[in-house]
Amino acid sequence: MGRELPNPPQSGLLNAVRFGDDTFRFIEAMQGRFEDAAAVPIPGRAPLVIVTNPELVHDALSRPAEFSRVPASGPAALIATQGLVQSEGDLWSQQRSIMGPAFMGPQVRAYANTVGRRVETLVDEWSTAIGEGDSITRNLHGEMTALTVRVASEILLGEDIGRERAEQFHSWMQVAGDEFEFSLDAVTPEWVPTRTDPEFKRAAEGILGLAEELIERRRADLAERGPDDDQPRDMLSLLIKAERDPDVEYPDNQIRDEVATFLIAGHETTALSLTYTQCLLSKHPEVRQQVREEANQVIGESTPQYDHVSDLEYTGRVFQEALRLYPAAWAVFRQASADVRLGEYRVPEGAAVIMPQWSIQRDGRYFDSPEQFDPDRWLDRSAQSVPAYFPFSSGPHACIGRQFSITGARLALATIVQSFDVDVERSALNDLRATPTLRPGGPIESTITPVE
Numbered sequence: 001m002g003r004e005l006p007n008p009p010q011s012g013l014l015n016a017v018r019f020g021d022d023t024f025r026f027i028e029a030m031q032g033r034f035e036d037a038a039a040v041p042i043p044g045r046a047p048l049v050i051v052t053n054p055e056l057v058h059d060a061l062s063r064p065a066e067f068s069r070v071p072a073s074g075p076a077a078l079i080a081t082q083g084l085v086q087s088e089g090d091l092w093s094q095q096r097s098i099m100g101p102a103f104m105g106p107q108v109r110a111y112a113n114t115v116g117r118r119v120e121t122l123v124d125e126w127s128t129a130i131g132e133g134d135s136i137t138r139n140l141h142g143e144m145t146a147l148t149v150r151v152a153s154e155i156l157l158g159e160d161i162g163r164e165r166a167e168q169f170h171s172w173m174q175v176a177g178d179e180f181e182f183s184l185d186a187v188t189p190e191w192v193p194t195r196t197d198p199e200f201k202r203a204a205e206g207i208l209g210l211a212e213e214l215i216e217r218r219r220a221d222l223a224e225r226g227p228d229d230d231q232p233r234d235m236l237s238l239l240i241k242a243e244r245d246p247d248v249e250y251p252d253n254q255i256r257d258e259v260a261t262f263l264i265a266g267h268e269t270t271a272l273s274l275t276y277t278q279c280l281l282s283k284h285p286e287v288r289q290q291v292r293e294e295a296n297q298v299i300g301e302s303t304p305q306y307d308h309v310s311d312l313e314y315t316g317r318v319f320q321e322a323l324r325l326y327p328a329a330w331a332v333f334r335q336a337s338a339d340v341r342l343g344e345y346r347v348p349e350g351a352a353v354i355m356p357q358w359s360i361q362r363d364g365r366y367f368d369s370p371e372q373f374d375p376d377r378w379l380d381r382s383a384q385s386v387p388a389y390f391p392f393s394s395g396p397h398a399c400i401g402r403q404f405s406i407t408g409a410r411l412a413l414a415t416i417v418q419s420f421d422v423d424v425e426r427s428a429l430n431d432l433r434a435t436p437t438l439r440p441g442g443p444i445e446s447t448i449t450p451v452e
């Protein structure tokens with residue numbers, strides 16, 4: 001069944017150390033050296049397979065039975081194992097079809113309008129804090145988390161959790177990020193340490209507790225409504241209503257796991273992407289100026305809303321290009337469920353398979369001057385037409401929230417840029433960490449100055 005995958009020359013142990021030590025450099029080195037994929041032998045276990053060819057990535061992602069999820073264990077198992085991000089097979093497919101309508105059509109409009117209102121409030125908060133002064137400093141990542149987690153809770157769960165809970169959520173996510181610092185452990189479950197940091201346990205309990213509280217309130221709210229009332233289409237309402245369907249079977253804690261999953265997946269990558277885009281804009285004032293001109297023209301003095309989104313075309317390209325260079329989901333992880341074929345190669349059973357957006361989206365074989373931040377590279381190319389660009393993954397497990405983030409990000413970025421220069425140190429993006437998402441090594445201190 002197919003050829004053996006090529007191996008990097010160093011010894012297995014050395015590779016394991018290099019992989020854990022500087023994941024991004026290691027993956028970039030594999031990308032530069034191997035055209036299709038490489039199998040990194042790891043002593044005592046199945047190899048680590050790094051896929052470097054985008055066509056093979058899409059092939060693997062279209063075959064979830066052969067390239068299955070990496071089972072959660074250790075700390076990861078504390079958060080929402082049955083939710084949509086970690087489930088598979090029949091449970092996943094039942095849940096994806098129940099929740100699908102919460103991410104389409106009118107819900108995209110509702111999401112964008114919620115972002116519009118929230119970001120307008122954020123602009124007011126920053127303006128009030130600046131008052132008669134020149135500027136304020138804020139942790140940009142914290143601000144973007146508070147913004148996106150409130151939008152996610154309002155639109156998916158029917159309730160805004162408020163600024164204080166959103167800030168608490170940011171600190172829980174920081175703790176979770178520390179616990180999940182990337183190494184081989186993250187993709188080879190048998191290596192996962194049994195020790196779980198008590199602080200992480202508290203953060204996980206906090207997230208699950210918040211989920212339970214939100215569910216209880218939503219249940220009460222739905223019970224109060226008469227059958228003829230306008231039925232809400234948010235995700236949590238759809239999940240609660242599906243319980244009454246005789247064809248739907250939920251394992252224990254299913255709704256809680258979905259809510260916790262969406263509280264995390266629904267905001268984290270979006271907050272990171274908004275943060276990285278603004279760091280790039282701070283480095284490229286000429287691009288920022290162009291975004292500002294577009295925002296003034298399209299949004300002007302009105303409240304940012306869905307109807308503005310399609311005209312924020314340049315801002316859309318800026319976000320698209322930022323997702324290429326700083327993909328919040330820096331790799332997709334799978335495990336070979338048997339000996340399987342990928343292209344002309346054999347991937348052995350149990351192999352951890354890494355498909356890195358980080359290095360494929362920066363490969364000169366697929367992008368001219370790949371290190372350059374150039375929104376205009378997308379002028380005559382759509383994102384869908386470039387296989388080497390897959391920030392939302394592909395195949396049946398591709399991101400369910402893609403449309404939400406694309407529309408919401410345009411409004412959030414345009415509105416912020418319209419009112420402020422958000423400036424960060426030039427080195428702000430030098431210290432990034434490979435957790436399951438691409439996270440900053442510390443707070444991203446930013447200086448926020450009103451536009452004259």
Ligand code: HEM
Binds near residue numbers: 329398402405
């Ligand atoms: C810029 C923002 C975002 C990025 C870069 C992103 C990226 C991704 C990627 C790469 C995957 C595939 C993971 C895999 O195959 O293992 C994914 C899946 C998923 N995303 Fe997103 N995402 C974003 C925003 C969102 C939002 C706003 C939501 C919810 C409102 C969301 C919910 C999910 C869920 C539930 C899945 C699992 C889908 C499934 O397996 O059926 N994401 N996302």
